[in-house]
Amino acid sequence: MIDTRFPSRKGQVLVLCAPSGTGKSTLVKSLRGEFAEVGFSISCTTREPRQGEAHGREYYFLSVEEFKTKRDAGEFAEWAEVHGNFYGTPKKPVEKMLFKGMDILFDIDFQGAMQLMETMSDGIFVFLMPPSYSELKARLEGRNTDSAEVIGRRLRNAMSEMASAPQFEYWIVNDDLDKAYSELRSIYLAGKNRPCTNPGLLESILSTWE
Template sequence: MTDRRIPEKKGQVLVLCAPSGTGKSTLVKKLREDFPQIGFSISCTTRDPREGEEDGKDYFFLSVDEFNEKLEAGEFAEWAEVHGNFYGTPKKPVEKMLFKGMDILFDIDFQGCMQLMESMPDGIFVFLMPPSYGELRKRLEGRNTDTEHVINRRMMNAMKEMASAPKFEYWIVNDDLDKAYGELKAIYLAGKNRPCSNPGLLESILSTWE
């Protein structure tokens, strides 16, 4: 009987989606700090940078014309218009990371997530929820970055997104940051042991019975 090498794990796609103001960016930051080997999909956007955001690190900040040129050239894996701004995920960096077997984290809007459910059905899709309507509005107002009109629009969009939560495999309620992060971390680690993340494993082990 000859021992054979266990096949390497396949890179997995982890997609985190949430209504604006739910705390998604904070959880993404914590996960990337604990697992720096995870590839991160940096999106392009036409919105203005918020305080502390850097071009090429948080987003690629583009003009509307630049975004449309990339869109027409087919350079996005997914794209959407959200709150009057355009967002899109560059396709080539994603393909390169997956080809290398790297895990990839997507921090994207709801529309883009729906597109990825079609194009990447083996991905792990997580929906992050606020604990209540009142708490979400409080968080949006506390950012001091949006007008009352924009906040009202975000709240209306959040209601629509919450109605589509059943489309996701996992739900996390962000009422306590440490608890929410622990749940996200557990989902990520468990995903690495799914059959689709381990192609060839069963066949390799069964071959030792020969």
């Protein structure tokens, strides 16, 4: 729950980045399921919906023209072109949630994460990685959602994405889902106690001194 004793608390930004197929979506779902105060940044994308996905739930599915119009109007906190499709995070919902003291979880690609490191430097940046190339390949093929061509492109892109890992504060290897979630959970909880997310805490307590 949100701590109402100190209403000046700022929402924290938790950014989770990973190569496609690493298990990021599963961890995101688990964290949001446990902590009601974690708001999720729903991105816009120009890719086609996968089976079971709905507009406004997993993504806002836009045409290329709609996306570019929003991008050019400065409506995205970050945006990127990934695997031949555009992805972007609407800015206004993010600002509203942070103002209310809600935490926001970003599930984005590494290009978007690089932008957020510039615009939201107080964020917590976590890189999730697979235990090996062969395991990542098996996971992508096991999803049965993409063609062999798409899978090949994702695997090629994974190499450059892994190369960006040193720019992140935390690394999690998803070789065991329960362990990976425990590590992500610990990072999230520790972030609640950073000075930058509690700007009024010290002053509030000092004001009680006689």
